[in-house]
Every structure is written in structure tokens, then in C-alpha cells.
Amino acid sequence: MTRVPVPPHGPDAEALGRLVEALDGGADGARYIGGWVRDTLLGHDPQDIDVATRFAPREAERRARAAGLNTWSSASGIAHGTIGVVIGGKTVEVTTLRRDVSTDGRHAMVAFTEDWREDAARRDFTINALSADPLTGTVHDYFGGLADLAAGRVRFIGDPLTRIAEDHLRILRFFRFHARFGRSAPDEASYAACVARAKDLMALSRERIAAELLKLLAVDDPVATVDAMLAGGLFAPVLPEIVATDRLAALVATERAAGIAPDGVRRLAALLPEDAKIAEQVGARLKLSNADRKRLVLAASPTSAPPGERAYAIGTTSAVDSLLLQGLSDDARRAADWTIPRFPLTGGDLIALGLTPGPIVAATLQQIEKLWVKDGFPDRDRIDAMARAAVAAALDS
8 A cells, every 4th residue: 555654744733633633534524635745755845735624615725714724716716626724834735525517618617526436437548536644644546546657658638628618727737747747758648648639728718828838948958859849840830930859959968068057038039049139929829927038038039149148138037048058157156146246436427527418428428338338347446447438538529
């Protein structure tokens, strides 16, 4: 019988114990579920604990509050069976066991159940359907998730086409989980279903696609998985600009050499052509934030400027992006650790040196700033000398 070391640990142990007791954890009224069980079995450090319970959401909420715990809920959350319980400043999601009543590929209508297997059956992959007794750590596995976890295999529960029809985003989730947990080629049946239904991605909001794709790209090394996606035509419906992984593979190697963590936006840039217009179009299509769109555009605009000058002009994050994309691991590492200096002069300083207030002050200030950057950000004595020389030249002109 497989077991996991069960929480609680640390300063929040008492509160988590009260939650489990309130939900009759000792009588199988609650279990730890999904990612926490999976990651604990793999020896990873899970970031969150999710709890499933047989109690309806309002009853679960009442019991948690009666145990002295703070909770929050929303109308949408209650309808889908989820409340939040605040423990140690973080939210533990408590979700009532559910079964799907109807789905349309984007949303599901659910009904509550008390059947653990029925709840597990509606989940996406076998490795995500594991649950654990909160007191003994005994793992419950209804669909072969333990064997798949041991084999490094990501596999849909039941018929893959049915799972995809329930939620089209599961196509991208399959590849994200394969990139993270897979240790060989993708599961054949699951991969074939994703390829067959690739056009279903067009029905999803671009925000959901972007969020899932950036998570996929941010795993340690997504290159083999992205190659499999390209081979199956997965990008064609929504991101036809992605046609090769050569630059992505080079970027992954450079990030490792520099000791810089993976970043989904940077890696997306590596998959796109070095064309600022295309980068802007993709950023807009995926409805990325303005900051992330700017990063894509800057990454698609190569520069040969030195690292310091580059960082001063476009910011540390984009400078690191461009240096890594150019294979300059040492420069990228230095840029990542560098604090951008503040230009120390003001227009008032130039007026004090004799310039008449007006457009000439701003123009001269910009000229000095450019010289200061080109000169490698020298100290105050040097910039004061630059200022005196610039003011003298302006007065003579």
C-alpha cells in the first residue's frame, strides 16, 4: 500500500489539523487531492494543499468556521463546489466531490456527489486523480496513476477524446504535464487525440491559451515537447508563426550556463521570428499584458549595444532576454545582477552652470546623458566635467 508523508508540518499544523477534523477526515470525509499528492510522491516540494470533501460547500464552510478558521467564498465558487480556507496567510481550496452534468469544451455544469471514484473520474490525467487520507497518508488510486507516475507517463483518464471534448484546454495541459513529468515519448493514445482535436483550441479564449502555453514553456526543458507539438500541427490553429525550436534549444542551454531561471515570455520570443511586427501581433492575439508585449517586441529587435547600455535603454529584464537570446550567458548573468544607475544631473544643474532656461537645457541634458551611458556610467566628477564641457559648447554655439 502506497503512503505519503502527510501534513501538517510547521507553524500552520494546528490550523490544518482543525480543518481536517472539521471535515471528518478520520472518517474519509476529506482527503488531500491532486497536485499535492502527485508532487509529494515525486519528492518535490508542493506549493499548495488542496482538499476534497464529501460535504456540500456551504456545510464545509460552516464546519470550517465552527472550527475557528477564516473562510471566503463566491457565488461562482459555491456553484462549482469550492470554498477557500485561510491558513497561515495562504488559501487552502476545499472542493466538494463532483461529477460533470454537461460540458461544452470550455465550461462544465457539475452536481455534487459523495463518491470518491466518481470525482476522480472527471479529472484530466491519471497522475492528477490521486488522493490521500489526511491522517494515514494512504494513497487512493482508481485509474493507474501510481504506475504512470513511476513510468513518467502522462495519460488521460478513460477515453482521451471524451476528456478533450469536456475541456479543450486539456490539449495544452497534456503537453505541459508531459513536458514536466514525461520521461519518454508522449502516450500514443493521448497524443493522437490531441493531434486529432487540435482545431478545438480555436474555441478557447486567447488568455487561457497564453496562460497555459507560458506555463508549458517555463518548465525546465520544453524543447522535446514543443517538437512533438510541432510535428502534430498543434500550433497551426492559433500560433502558425511557430515553426522550429532551434532558437528555443539554444536559449535553454544559455539560460542554464548563465544560471538564470526559465521564463515563459522569453522562451516564447525564441519560438517567434525576429520580427518586431510579428511579435506585436502575437502579443496582441494572446492578449498578453502591455509589459509582456513590450518584452516580445524588444526581444525581436536585436541590438549590439553593450550590456550596461542595453539595460539602461530597455530595462534589466529585456536586456537579459536579449543577451540570452544572443547566447551571451556571461553578459546576461552580469546584467541580471546589475543595478541600473540613476542619471545624476538635472536641468537645474545646467542652468546653474550658465544655460538659459528653455529647450536648450533639455537638449544638452540628453546629450550629456548619452555621453555618460557611452562612457560606462562614470562617477560624479567625470559627469560634472562632461556637463561643464557641454554647457561651454552650447554657449559658444
